[in-house]
Amino acid sequence: MPGPVDLTIWFLGTAFELLFVVCSVARKSFLRYFFLNLYLLSSTTVSIGRFLILWSCGQGSDKYMYFYYYSDALLTLTLFCALISLYSRVFGELRAGEYVKWGAVFLLLGTAGFSYAVVAQSAERLSTSFAYELSQNLYFVGLVLTYILWGAVLKLRETRTQLVQIILSLGLYFSGYAASYALVNFSGKFIIIRYICPALGCFLPLSWSLTMLRYTEESRLVPAHLVAVPR
Amino acid sequence: MSRKLGALVLAMGILVGAMGIKTLLSAKMTGTTMMANGPAPIPWPPR
Numbered sequence: 001m002p003g004p005v006d007l008t009i010w011f012l013g014t015a016f017e018l019l020f021v022v023c024s025v026a027r028k029s030f031l032r033y034f035f036l037n038l039y040l041l042s043s044t045t046v047s048i049g050r051f052l053i054l055w056s057c058g059q060g061s062d063k064y065m066y067f068y069y070y071s072d073a074l075l076t077l078t079l080f081c082a083l084i085s086l087y088s089r090v091f092g093e094l095r096a097g098e099y100v101k102w103g104a105v106f107l108l109l110g111t112a113g114f115s116y117a118v119v120a121q122s123a124e125r126l127s128t129s130f131a132y133e134l135s136q137n138l139y140f141v142g143l144v145l146t147y148i149l150w151g152a153v154l155k156l157r158e159t160r161t162q163l164v165q166i167i168l169s170l171g172l173y174f175s176g177y178a179a180s181y182a183l184v185n186f187s188g189k190f191i192i193i194r195y196i197c198p199a200l201g202c203f204l205p206l207s208w209s210l211t212m213l214r215y216t217e218e219s220r221l222v223p224a225h226l227v228a229v230p231r
Numbered sequence: 232m233s234r235k236l237g238a239l240v241l242a243m244g245i246l247v248g249a250m251g252i253k254t255l256l257s258a259k260m261t262g263t264t265m266m267a268n269g270p271a272p273i274p275w276p277p278r
Contacts (some may be wrong), residue, residue: 002272013270043269047240050271065274075268099238104240114246132276140249184258195275201270 002059009198014047016205024213029162035085036166039078040205046071067129073131076138077152080108083145086167090152107145111125113136161219162211169207176200 002010017040024030049227050068057063084104089095115137119129122182158164180196 006272010270010272015233015271016276017253047269047271050269054272059272059274068271068274069276072268079268099234102235103238103242106239107245110242111249114250137250141245143252144249146246178252178256185256197260197273198270201268 001054003130004199005195006198009202010047010051011111013202013205014044016043016202016209017041020205020209020212023209026155027212027216029212029217031043033085033166035078035082036208037082039075039082040208042078043205046075057115064080070133073135076135080104080138080142083142083149083170086163086170087145087149089163090149090156090158095129099118107141111141132173139174139177141177146163146171146174159220159222161215161221162217164221165215166208169204170213171206175205176203180197 019039020040021030021044024033024037049071051065051153053061053064085102087100087104091097091100096224112134113134115130119126119133146167149167151156153164153167177197177200180200183196184193
């Protein structure tokens with residue numbers, strides 16, 4: 001069983017996920033950020049499932065491991081949809097929604113094809129390896145997509161505070177994971193991410209919830225002088 | 232070039248970039264995972 005610190009982080013993270021959904025309902029933004037809500041609601045449901053399995057079978061059991069990685073692949077797909085919905089909102093005014101959708105479909109198919117090509121030779125437990133590989137690859141695609149979205153927000157001088165902060169939080173979340181991934185691969189110690197990754201899992205819903213609590217849809221940012229180049 | 236083809240080319244470019252970053256970060260791959268959604272404790276990855 002995980003220790004008290006693990007459990008505290010876990011419960012806090014799940015509470016923050018629910019907090020975001022409650023805040024977006026209270027702000028009447030549930031449908032506006034439908035995929036973000038869907039992701040966090042799915043994550044809450046998966047958290048409960050993971051807890052029940054971990055409670056009955058233990059963290060080292062195959063059952064927990066399989067449930068964890070299959071549910072993780074589903075959550076990554078939902079997060080990908082949430083990211084694409086943010087793209088649609090940022091590029092919505094340019095009437096580029098259709099091309100964003102086509103690009104997302106191509107990207108998803110390409111990532112799935114690439115992941116299959118990587119694991120195709122492992123005849124044993126192909127579906128598990130595929131789910132794991134797809135999840136990791138989609139994560140890196142999400143990382144690149146978020147950086148591009150950061151660039152687009154700067155370039156288009158996006159001023160909607162809620163949207164900008166949600167995108168910035170997502171970028172920090174992905175960057176944190178990439179940093180922890182690099183740290184583990186260079187040090188070879190899995191223990192490093194024992195607290196870092198679950199804490200990052202808390203950070204995203206917390207920062208999104210704070211954004212929802214502090215700002216309304218009408219809140220606007222003043223573009224920084226350094227970014228706003230005079231024409 | 233049609234816009235749909237442009238979207239396809241861009242998507243492939245993003246995929247190549249993403250896989251490049253993954254390869255770069257996992258230069259000393261140890262088989263450990265980093266992908267994790269949610270705050271649940273992470274089990275060992277499938278072998």
